[in-house]
Amino acid sequence: MERKTIAEALRDGLREEMTRDERVFCIGEDIAIPGGWGGAFTVTLGLEKEFPERMINTPISEAGLFGAALGAAMMGMHPVADVQYGDFLLCAMDQIVDQIAKMRYMSGGRIKVPITMRAPVGATGRGAQHAQNLESIFFSVPGIKIVCPATAYDAKGLLKAAIRDENPVLIFEHKLLYGSKGARAESGAVDASSEIPEQDYIVPIGKGVVRREGTDVTVIGTLMMMHRALQAAEQLAGEGISVEVIDPRSLVPFDWELVEASVRKTGRAVVVEEGPRRGGVGAEIAAELAERVSDYLTAPVKRVASPDIPVPFSPPMEDFYRPDAARIVEAVRKIVS
Amino acid sequence: MSQDAKFLLSLYRTMLLIRQFEERVKFLFLEGSMPGTIHQYQGQEAVATGVCAALNAGDVITSTHRPHGHAIARGVGVEPMMHELFGKVTGCCHGKGGSMHIGDLEKGMVPAIAIVGGNVPIATGIALAFKMRKEKRVAVSFMGDGAINEGAFHEAVNMGAIWSLPVVYVIENNLYSASTPIAQTVKLKHLSDRSAGYGIPGVTVDGNDVLAVFEAAKTAVARARAGEGPTLLECVTYRITGHSRRDPCHYQPEAERKQALLKEPIGRFAKHLMAAGIAGQTALDGIRREVDAEIEASVKSAMAAADPKPEDALNDVFA
Numbered sequence A: 001m002e003r004k005t006i007a008e009a010l011r012d013g014l015r016e017e018m019t020r021d022e023r024v025f026c027i028g029e030d031i032a033i034p035g036g037w038g039g040a041f042t043v044t045l046g047l048e049k050e051f052p053e054r055m056i057n058t059p060i061s062e063a064g065l066f067g068a069a070l071g072a073a074m075m076g077m078h079p080v081a082d083v084q085y086g087d088f089l090l091c092a093m094d095q096i097v098d099q100i101a102k103m104r105y106m107s108g109g110r111i112k113v114p115i116t117m118r119a120p121v122g123a124t125g126r127g128a129q130h131a132q133n134l135e136s137i138f139f140s141v142p143g144i145k146i147v148c149p150a151t152a153y154d155a156k157g158l159l160k161a162a163i164r165d166e167n168p169v170l171i172f173e174h175k176l177l178y179g180s181k182g183a184r185a186e187s188g189a190v191d192a193s194s195e196i197p198e199q200d201y202i203v204p205i206g207k208g209v210v211r212r213e214g215t216d217v218t219v220i221g222t223l224m225m226m227h228r229a230l231q232a233a234e235q236l237a238g239e240g241i242s243v244e245v246i247d248p249r250s251l252v253p254f255d256w257e258l259v260e261a262s263v264r265k266t267g268r269a270v271v272v273e274e275g276p277r278r279g280g281v282g283a284e285i286a287a288e289l290a291e292r293v294s295d296y297l298t299a300p301v302k303r304v305a306s307p308d309i310p311v312p313f314s315p316p317m318e319d320f321y322r323p324d325a326a327r328i329v330e331a332v333r334k335i336v337s
Numbered sequence B: 001m002s003q004d005a006k007f008l009l010s011l012y013r014t015m016l017l018i019r020q021f022e023e024r025v026k027f028l029f030l031e032g033s034m035p036g037t038i039h040q041y042q043g044q045e046a047v048a049t050g051v052c053a054a055l056n057a058g059d060v061i062t063s064t065h066r067p068h069g070h071a072i073a074r075g076v077g078v079e080p081m082m083h084e085l086f087g088k089v090t091g092c093c094h095g096k097g098g099s100m101h102i103g104d105l106e107k108g109m110v111p112a113i114a115i116v117g118g119n120v121p122i123a124t125g126i127a128l129a130f131k132m133r134k135e136k137r138v139a140v141s142f143m144g145d146g147a148i149n150e151g152a153f154h155e156a157v158n159m160g161a162i163w164s165l166p167v168v169y170v171i172e173n174n175l176y177s178a179s180t181p182i183a184q185t186v187k188l189k190h191l192s193d194r195s196a197g198y199g200i201p202g203v204t205v206d207g208n209d210v211l212a213v214f215e216a217a218k219t220a221v222a223r224a225r226a227g228e229g230p231t232l233l234e235c236v237t238y239r240i241t242g243h244s245r246r247d248p249c250h251y252q253p254e255a256e257r258k259q260a261l262l263k264e265p266i267g268r269f270a271k272h273l274m275a276a277g278i279a280g281q282t283a284l285d286g287i288r289r290e291v292d293a294e295i296e297a298s299v300k301s302a303m304a305a306a307d308p309k310p311e312d313a314l315n316d317v318f319a
């Protein structure tokens, strides 16, 4: 066992999968430049030396590179396509939403599309176009699996599962959780490192995990919001409120079994997400809970999310934008009394 | 002093203002007093300065993730820019934009666009409005060499061409898109050769020679204003600072960096001014003191200015 950051764990995962399977390759911007950064957050650092033929460094052409990944995947390759910031997925929207997500279906199930897509999210002092949490936009697109690792262990395990999956899988990664080092270190970063086993493992897509057991209320959140939920749970424990924190890890498919079981037990739920509230992932989870476990709910399901605004630049406004532990605590207090 | 000499010194002053602004901002950023992230313009000053010197008051530019030089050259003003970088409510975008979205439409600059290639169609649309309203105004899109490989570039330049719009597409070829060298992103020797694919003129100039940039821009802007359509203007230059933040630029060969420093535009233009007898060292030093004082005043006032209220974040979503 060795302790690794998310950036390191993802790098190891890519290396191991490329070693295991010749069909796996990476395609993206600035991912394979000697003396460069290994993508925007150091994940692919040095891999171009080990796999010179399979680290495809592209021009700034997102529609092109996601389309190329699709073409290669249909021919039996297993591409890992990344954008430097999740926001740039929008430049490749046609290829992702209209082509990648639909190709198998349109072919009547005759074509496989084993693509892994990686996208960093999170508001980090960069203004409105390098900041968005776009989970909810892709969440509503049939045909794409979505995973959101909050720890290094999960990042590696989910990446490997995604690469081995025969379907498009979109991995959202959080800029403040990477643990990127050197010139690419982020201020405000949170430690998400884990002990990583020596032996090969995957984290199955669609399986969540209980991060902290509790009896009064279930708090559900991924990525940074999982860490904020744990902070909130710790604080609330001091007030005598017992919080169960659930990290779904995957958004599509979603581990309803785990979440339902927890909410049946606690009777209360708070759903947290970093993206905007309207039409959010939290809205969907809350609606599903209302249908699935209404008999068990002793209070209305609460949502904690960002306001429906673009991400502002100035730190006081950005802090106001992004949900934090205090807002989760407040939401819990409102339904546990 | 002749009009000509005055003009040349104003070019020098603008370039130096950009350089000193960027150096000051870099220091503030690295010492941790300035929030956010930055992409800086050191080494490319002649491009923004030369192009903007060819524009009239009503003309409009669009810019990129690396916008400080464009903003200064367009006259957005050091003070509202500095306030914006500090995230102050008195900044040119009231603290909502930050470094990558700096601008002021009243001064002729659309808030900068940090999606590579994203600003090019917007400049086409600005020019379309000018043409539809028969206004003798010109749009300029600044972009990096990396932007020409986005589909948005292709769509936008083609529309500018077929509709003969009053727009100039300026490629600042600094030989890298982020860390990726130009040889890995295009097969062309001159990026302006792309113009042939659109049926418009393409020109490549030394982007570190402010007068060469100015002359080429003047021709392109005059052509646009006369209703003859767009020009693709490539200015070859070099970024002598990191791509962003604390980038140590290990992907730039040492020898190439050294060469580039010898060719950087400000020292070069200073030599020209002195050799031509337009200004002596004392005069140039005087300009430097003026410029530094202006920047220092902006830092002081920015640091003293009020932060936005957190809930100001909720304003400005809709008109």
Ligand SMILES: Cc1ncc(C[n+]2csc(CCOP(=O)(O)OP(=O)(O)O)c2C)c(N)n1
Binding pocket: A029, A060, A062, A084, A088, A091, B065, B066, B114, B115, B116, B117, B143, B144, B145, B146, B147, B148, B174, B176, B177, B178, B243
């Ligand atoms: C659509 C999009 N893709 C990727 C990026 C990340 N990115 C920011 S700057 C940059 C390089 C831009 O190169 P170039 O256009 O040559 O401009 P320069 O940085 O050299 O000024 C990249 C890849 C981005 N901002 N937008």
Ligand SMILES: [Mg+2]
Binding pocket: B144, B145, B146, B172, B173, B174, B175, B176, B177, B178
């Ligand atoms: Mg460039």
